[in-house]
Amino acid sequence: MNWDTVAGNWKQYQGKVKAQWGKLTNDQLDVIAGKRVELAGKIQEAYGITKDEAEKQILSFEELTKDDRPK
Numbered sequence: 001m002n003w004d005t006v007a008g009n010w011k012q013y014q015g016k017v018k019a020q021w022g023k024l025t026n027d028q029l030d031v032i033a034g035k036r037v038e039l040a041g042k043i044q045e046a047y048g049i050t051k052d053e054a055e056k057q058i059l060s061f062e063e064l065t066k067d068d069r070p071k
Contacts, residue, residue, distance in 0.1 A: 006036075
């Protein structure tokens with residue numbers, strides 16, 4: 001997944017991110033603004049998991065949403 005594309009279309013991806021990680025607040029989503037590193041950090045904070053686990057979850061999310069990418 002190209003995270004530059006995600007950042008550029010963040011409003012479209014926010015709902016999918018919120019559905020995947022429901023503990024993330026709208027304020028946190030605004031801070032993330034499509035940045036992968038920020039997303040990983042906020043997932044770690046919200047769920048009390050390791051960086052490696054957050055990365056695994058993001059990779060899984062990328063796989064699930066690969067067909068949803070804007071063309």
